[in-house]
Every structure is written in C-alpha cells, then in structure tokens.
Amino acid sequence: MKATAQRSNNRNAALLDAAAELFATQGFRETTMRDIARDVGMLPGSIYYHHGSKDDLLLAVYEAGVDQLVSDFQEAIAGSSDPLERLCLALSTHISAITRSSAYMRVVNRVLPEHVPKHASALIRLRDRYEQCVAALIDDLPLAPSVDKALLRMMLLGAVNHTQFWFDPKGELSADDVGHAFASYLIDPTVLEPADRQTHRERTDYDE
Secondary structure (H helix, E strand, C coil), rough: CCHHHHHHHHHHHHHHHHHHHHHHHHCCCCHHHHHHHHHHHCHHHHHHHHHCHHHHHHHHHHHHHHHHHHHHHHHHHHCCCCCHHHHHHHHHHHHHHCCCCCHHEEEEEEEHHHHHHHHHHHHHHHHHHHHHHHHHHHHHEEECCCCCCHHHHHHHHHHHHHHHHHCCCCCCCHHHHHHHHHHHEEEEEEEEHHHHHHHHHHHHHHHH
C-alpha cells in the first residue's frame, strides 16, 4: 500500500513539474491537458486521477510555488531579530525567487486570479498568505506614525516584483545588493530616529 502511494506521489510531482513548465512557457490558456500528458508520459485521461481539471492543476502548481516562496522567506529571516535586517533579507530572497529559472515562480508571477475564475478566490488567498508575511515585517519596523503601512507594502512589493523584468542574476549587482537598496531608498526615509522612537513609544503608552 505504501509503495502504491509513493508511486502516486511521484507521478503527481512529475505532473506538477510538467504543468508548471508548460504553463510558464506556453501560457496557461494555450496549454492543454493533452500537452501535459505527453510531456509527463501519461495517457490524457490518467491526469484526471490526480486533478479534476486544468484549472485544478493550475491551482496545485500555484500553491506549490507559494509554499516554496514562503518557506524560503521564513528560512531567510530566521537568523535575525533586527526588523530592518529581516526586511532586507526577505526582499533579497524575494528577488532571488522571482528571477531564478523556476517554472513555478513564473506561474505565480504571471497568472492572475482573473485568469482562472473557478479558483480566483483561492489564488487571492494564496497571494495574500505571502503578502501577510511581508506585512508582518513592516509592522515590526519603527515607522513614523504618518506612514500608511498598507500603502508602503503595496509600493514595495510592486517595485520588487518588477525586478523580474530587469534584474540579471549574473550581473554586477547581487539580489542582496538590490534588496538592501530597496530597503535603503524606500524604507529608511520612513523610519523614526532612535530619539523619536522613544518619544513615540511614550506617547503610545500614554494614549493607552
């Protein structure tokens, strides 16, 4: 029984890999279940044993990509307790993830919820799951009271996501360089100076 389950898991992993590669290179709409079956060496009907439709297969690929991104994110920040350093590490990890040659990440980057109406809400929840990780890091920063943290998060993620179009992993700048630059240019100007942090804490304590 265990051997049968293992073979099934292996087949599903190969199926997800093939689907991710085709969705990333041909596009989700242009890829057929027959294309995927051919690439993985299955009969087209056998795919439906694992996934009920192409939309369901896309959701599984997207979820695997987000799982990997969240795992990389958490591993990157685990060794630091400094809020700004943790954000820099997270941004560098994000840049590395979306610019490496990973079909899964290309699917996460390029497939929008409206492309898959059947699973639009599920895709939004997966996207929000990662954005909440970034939001938690921004919440930990000693930002000026006037800063809209939600807007800052959206601006930061928008800028970082655009690196997929211009960042060269083999270029002069590393992902760490770019991640620290984003933090320096977009975050540093919004961070309170140490003396102001104390004043802000005292006011917050008084208000409570």
